[in-house]
Amino acid sequence: MVDLLEIEAVSASYGRIQALSDVSLKLQEGAIVALLGGNGAGKTTTLNTISRLVPVTSGVIRFDGRAIERLPSHEVVRAGVSQAPEGREVFKDMSVRENLDLGAHVRRDRAGVRADLDKALDYFPALKERLRQKAGTLSGGEQQMLLIARALMARPRLLLLDEPSLGLSPLLVQKIFAIIARLHADGLSILLVEQNVAVALAVSSYAYILENGEIALEGRSEALRNDEAVKRTYLGG
Amino acid sequence: MTLSLFILFLEQGVASGLVMGSVYALLALAIVIIFKTSEAPNFAQGDMMMGAAYVALYLLVFRKAPPIVAIPLTIVVAFVVAALFRGLVLAKVAKSSGSPVNLVIATLGFSYVLRGLVRGAGVGDTPRTFPPLASTDSIMIDQASVTILDLVIFGAAILTMAGFFWMFAYTKLGRAMRAVGMNPKAAQLVGVNIGRIHMLVWGLSGVISAIAALLISPKILMTADMGSIVTLGFAAAIIGGFNSLPGAVVGGFVIGVSENLVGLFISSRAIVVAPFVAIMLVLIVRPQGLFGGRTSIKKV
Ligand SMILES: Nc1ncnc2c1ncn2[C@@H]1O[C@H](COP(=O)(O)OP(=O)(O)OP(=O)(O)O)[C@@H](O)[C@H]1O
Ligand SMILES: [Mg+2]
Numbered sequence: 001m002v003d004l005l006e007i008e009a010v011s012a013s014y015g016r017i018q019a020l021s022d023v024s025l026k027l028q029e030g031a032i033v034a035l036l037g038g039n040g041a042g043k044t045t046t047l048n049t050i051s052r053l054v055p056v057t058s059g060v061i062r063f064d065g066r067a068i069e070r071l072p073s074h075e076v077v078r079a080g081v082s083q084a085p086e087g088r089e090v091f092k093d094m095s096v097r098e099n100l101d102l103g104a105h106v107r108r109d110r111a112g113v114r115a116d117l118d119k120a121l122d123y124f125p126a127l128k129e130r131l132r133q134k135a136g137t138l139s140g141g142e143q144q145m146l147l148i149a150r151a152l153m154a155r156p157r158l159l160l161l162d163e164p165s166l167g168l169s170p171l172l173v174q175k176i177f178a179i180i181a182r183l184h185a186d187g188l189s190i191l192l193v194e195q196n197v198a199v200a201l202a203v204s205s206y207a208y209i210l211e212n213g214e215i216a217l218e219g220r221s222e223a224l225r226n227d228e229a230v231k232r233t234y235l236g237g
Numbered sequence: 238m239t240l241s242l243f244i245l246f247l248e249q250g251v252a253s254g255l256v257m258g259s260v261y262a263l264l265a266l267a268i269v270i271i272f273k274t275s276e277a278p279n280f281a282q283g284d285m286m287m288g289a290a291y292v293a294l295y296l297l298v299f300r301k302a303p304p305i306v307a308i309p310l311t312i313v314v315a316f317v318v319a320a321l322f323r324g325l326v327l328a329k330v331a332k333s334s335g336s337p338v339n340l341v342i343a344t345l346g347f348s349y350v351l352r353g354l355v356r357g358a359g360v361g362d363t364p365r366t367f368p369p370l371a372s373t374d375s376i377m378i379d380q381a382s383v384t385i386l387d388l389v390i391f392g393a394a395i396l397t398m399a400g401f402f403w404m405f406a407y408t409k410l411g412r413a414m415r416a417v418g419m420n421p422k423a424a425q426l427v428g429v430n431i432g433r434i435h436m437l438v439w440g441l442s443g444v445i446s447a448i449a450a451l452l453i454s455p456k457i458l459m460t461a462d463m464g465s466i467v468t469l470g471f472a473a474a475i476i477g478g479f480n481s482l483p484g485a486v487v488g489g490f491v492i493g494v495s496e497n498l499v500g501l502f503i504s505s506r507a508i509v510v511a512p513f514v515a516i517m518l519v520l521i522v523r524p525q526g527l528f529g530g531r532t533s534i535k536k537v
Contacts (some may be wrong), residue, residue, distance in 0.1 A: 053425060077428030089423040091416055102416055105409075106428035155429060 002047040002065065004029040004189050005050070005081075005158055010059030010069070020213045021045050022059070027158070027206075032180070032190045034200040034221060036234065037210035038073045043193040044086060046210070047160045050191075051083045053078050053089040063158065078106045082156035084147040086163045086193075092136025096127055099135045099146055103153025112155070123179055141172045148179070165196045177203055197234040201225045209234075245380045250498040252381035258493020259394035260453045264470025265477065265485035266398065267445040270405075273418040273480050274438045275327075277340035278471075281348035282446060283464030288351045289315040289447035290454045290463065291360055292366065297368055299360075304370055312447045319443025320436040322347055327439075328432055352461050361461030367454035390452040397448050398486060401441075405482065414438055469496075472512040476519045478529025487527060491515055 005027040012020040015220035027033045035043050048054040050061055052073040061069040068076055079093045082103075091099050100120060104113040121128045124145045130138065135146060144164055151159055165173040166182070177199055184190060184203070201207060201221045209217040209230070217230070222231045238246075264282065271279045279285075292314050296307035330343045330371035371389040375382045405411040416424040417434045424431055457463060473492045477484020492512045501512035519527060 051426060053422065072430065072432075073425040074428040074430045077426070085423070085426060087402050089420060089426070091419045091423060093419055094412075094415065098412060102412060102424075102429075104428050105413065105416075150427065 002029070003027060003062075004064055005191065006060075006062040007046075007050070008060045009064070010046075010049055010061060012045055012054050013057055014054075018213060019054075022217055023213070025208055025215070025218075027191055028164045029157075029189055030184075030187055031206065032184050032192055032204040034204035034207040035191060035193045035210065036195070036197050036200060036207060037216075038195070041210040043100040043210055044162055044212040045213075047083055047085075047162055047191070047193060048072070050076070050081060050160060053126040074106065077154055077156075080155075080157035082151035082154045082158075082159065082166065083160040084144075084151040084162065086166060088140065088143045088147075090143050090150075092134065094135055095132050096135055096138070096146060098123065099150050100127075100131075100153050104152035104155075106154055110225055112134060113153070116155055116197065118154055120152050123152070123182065124149050140169050144168065144172075144176065147170070148176075152183075156188070158191065159183065160191050162192075162193045163195060164192075167195065173199065197230075246501040247498070248379055248381040250493055250501045252378055252383050253387070254494030254497035255490060256383065256387040256391050256493070257453075257456075257496065258473075258490035259316045259391050259398075260449050260489075261473045261492050262486040262489025263394050263397060263445050263449040263452075264334065264467050265473035265489050266401065266482060267442040267449070268467075268470055268474045269477070269480065269482055269485040270319040270414070270438055270445075271442050272474075273482075274414060274435060275331075275340065275344045277337040277343045277344070279442070280341060281322075281344045282442070282470065283352065283467030284351040285315065285319060285443055285464075286381065286446040286450045286453075286467060287461065287464035288318070288355060289443070290450035290459060291355050291358075292365070292450055293447075293454070294367055294459065295360065308370075308451060311451065312444050313451075315443035315447035316440040317443075319446075320440035323439035324436040328435070333387075348464070353460045365461055369453065369455035373455075386455060390456075393448065393452055397445065398416070402482070410437065469512055472516055475516055476527055478526025481526070481528035484526055484528025491527075493520075 003026045007023060007025040009022045009024055010020055011018070011022060023046060025035070035046060037043050045054055049056050049069070052071060057071045059069065060067055061078055063081055068079060068147070091102060097183045099151065100117060104116070107113055126142055127145060127149060135143065138146060148161065148164060161180070164176050168176065173196065180190065181203055182190070192200055192204060201224055207218065207221045207224050208215050258341040262284065266284050289311055293307055293311040296310060297304065326347070326419050327340060327343055330339050369386050372385040375384050403416065413424070413429045413434055414437070414465060416429055417431050421431055453466065457466070473488035474485050474489035476491055477486070492515060495515045496508050496511045500508045
């Protein structure tokens with residue numbers, strides 16, 4: 001089976017700070033793969049090298065067999081990779097509706113966009129009543145949902161999710177992960193960055209653990225759930 | 238002063254002020270759209286206007302081109318030059334340093350280049366008069382006397398602003414421009430080509446400056462230093478909060494009207510200080526400007 005996403009020995013740095021060294025990772029079409037690790041491990045940087053916000057210093061990133069590590073960021077979105085970033089990066093003075101429309105910026109098929117808007121609102125009914133509200137006035141959980149819905153509006157083949165559960169109540173975390181499971185069931189491929197290791201290992205089929213910009217451990221999620229070292233370090237016993 | 242004279246001065250000051258104010262409003266708009274999307278004020282704005290004025294002068298007077306050809310051509314040249322400056326020069330500066338100070342310095346450099354070109358071409362040394370594109374016959378509005386040209390200036394400026402605001406609010410391009418200004422990172426993540434948007438914003442700003450140039454040039458003496466009139470556009474932008482587009486427009490009218498009222502009621506020698514008194518009054522009452530939001534001029 002061909003890999004949808006293939007990262008090969010990618011390194012990246014911010015000035016002198018080496019953020020990633022020789023990171024390699026694979027994701028098969030239709031899978032949820034988890035990328036885990038503590039604060040500052042390099043998870044966000046990895047997603048941003050894929051989205052082309054952070055340049056790679058060496059290595060190759062292939063999406064659907066095509067090298068994308070030198071493309072401009074908008075070409076990556078056009079190719080079918082969308083990111084829901086961490087840190088509430090909504091267009092805060094625009095309405096929820098405009099945020100969603102911007103999610104479809106790279107698309108030309110009006111009818112398809114219309115249908116996908118209905119679909120996104122079906123996944124996230126909470127946004128439906130707030131279409132005219134300014135995105136900056138949404139609650140943290142609602143903004144998180146808006147970010148995922150906005151990413152879906154590009155009709156991606158691969159969704160990059162950066163800590164979707166960060167700062168949410170346990171109930172909302174459950175809700176978000178139920179939606180992630182639904183997206184998966186509908187056939188979407190997802191690269192999931194999480195600090196909530198237990199939940200991430202439960203929904204994913206394969207996982208990578210980053211430490212100081214390097215892949216420290218990888219394996220089938222099921223196996224990692226029962227791994228003593230993982231339990232000790234990440235699952236609290 | 239008698240009451241009837243007071244009313245006459247008031248009406249005349251407001252009428253003339255609205256005409257000049259509409260041009261200041263255009264200049265302020267051109268400044269603010271660039272500031273909103275690149276977080277750096279464009280100090281070449283005045284000379285972009287001056288350059289466009291000389292392009293128009295060259296076409297109309299030296300080449301005897303009819304206005305129907307010269308006006309669109311001037312606007313196209315302004316668009317292309319401004320967009321190329323952003324795409325070829327500023328993009329490199331932004332990439333290599335990214336600091337707003339370097340961007341500002343680059344715009345200053347652009348401003349000297351434009352002035353140098355006009356001087357070098359030998360047309361900017363002697364003051365010249367720009368042919369008015371409409372009749373300068375006067376008509377009366379109540380007691381105020383304005384020319385047909387004044388009405389054309391005002392009407393064209395209002396139409397330009399209306400078209401611009403419509404584009405900004407309702408088109409896909411306008412939405413992408415707002416997105417880049419609000420959150421460039423998020424704009425990249427949804428697939429906006431921000432380099433292209435920056436070029437278009439600069440091009441648009443060039444177009445607005447060129448329209449301002451065509452409107453104002455018949456009313457002033459043209460020299461290579463005529464770009465300094467954009468100081469009043471900056472003043473208007475500051476009054477409006479510097480990052481508010483409606484604020485820029487209102488600021489333009491405030492400056493135009495206060496200039497003219499001061500000229501009539503106080504002294505024509507006090508005109509030059511009027512805008513700065515207006516700025517100070519506004520900033521004392523509302524430090525963030527009339528329409529300024531949370532972020533005022535904190536950068537640069
Ligand atoms: N813009 C930046 N400039 C300089 N250093 C950065 C920048 N962004 C990240 N870093 C550094 O790169 C390293 C990796 O950061 P990254 O954001 O990828 O971590 P992360 O795994 O996503 O962490 P978190 O879980 O806290 O989000 C960290 O040491 C961080 O300090
Ligand atoms: Mg992170």
